[in-house]
Amino acid sequence: MQHISESKLYLSMPRSPPAADSYQQGCIRMTLENADLWKSFHSIGTEMIITKHGRRMFPHCSISLSGLQPFANYVIMIDMVPADSFKYKWKKEQWEVAGKSEPQPPCRTYMHPDSPAPGCHWMKQSLSFLKMKLTNNTLDQHGHIILHSMHRYYPRFHITQADSPYTVRWGPFQNFSFPETTFTAVTAYQNPKITKLKIDHNPFAKGFREGGTHSHSKRCRSNRSPPAKRAALDRKSLCNSHPDLQRMPSPSQPAEAGKDHASTQQPLKGGNLSAVEQDPSESLHAEPLELHEYDYSCEEQMVPASVPYQPYRSLEYARYPLPSNDVDAAHNLVHPPPHPLATAEHNPQQHGYYHHSHHHSHAADWSQYPLFSYSCW
């Protein structure tokens, strides 16, 4: 796949695996697919629509994995991490800080519908989180990921060895994230450049691109039944990225200038993130994400194949137990504690939020926090 990043980031060596990892070997490597598309959006300032009933991401999260144990079962999940502690507003064609972030909504985790599956399955082809949906409805009952509008997030992937979704809570997590997947959650697009880019790449938007005029007659639309039958697992489609995703973004996009730099950038360290994250109140105003300073070296990441078990994590899970005898019950709402990044302790002026991806200690720390998987579509 042409969009797989060629750059690599190697992290610390694996530690001794837990007992279950009897033939633990090497490192798990995660690669972001359609990375070029993500970069194109990121260079402008990615916006993701969130709606009451849930909206898919575009670009969607698609990854490939290697380094897993072929016959060990893994559960792979994704959640959304606050990128900083600010709320934003779109003013005069640029993003500005509009104050401190609001209290974080219930933290939810989306589990890949193939989970659990053996390592050979995950490594056979890329994984798509196409069907994951984002919502701003804090009372959402469908298991969609709940976000605040006008706040920034980035997806975080979790891999853990587990034979069932209900044993996940006892296993060590490994976390991955990709800086270029950071986005601002919005209820309506703010930046017209984002709109154009989405229309150019998202096939579902063709109706608006080619339809031309809008009829605003308020005729009633027939109510559509919920996708109950869609709940049947469609593995075939999960790993097929849409042809449009393969297309390169328009070279006329200013993003290209920064992208050309990517291969020559220095390895991403904690402080060399875009200036945006270091001082949002000032640097957000010009180019939304200052990508010409940006380094893409972490599109492919390696982390220790095993994160040390955190004894007190089980206490966290004990406080927020998952049902253990009913698959549907896994969709019950759970309200875990706020994400660590959402705490006041996190200050983007002091360190970039990408740190955790590159420092083992951070990855391990984050793995202490509970994950809840009750959403598969």
Add this chain to the structure above:
DNA sequence: TCCTCTAACACTTTTGAATCGC
């Protein structure tokens, strides 16, 4: 007044059941 959110809209793509042919 400003900002954010919601819902209706037209159109495309995806999905899956039904049908057909071997």
Add this chain to the structure above:
DNA sequence: AGCGATTCAAAAGTGTTAGAGG
């Protein structure tokens, strides 16, 4: 009867935009 390929209608998805609401 069983299987794979094809067809097609329904469902799901998209961004836009007027209007509501805080």
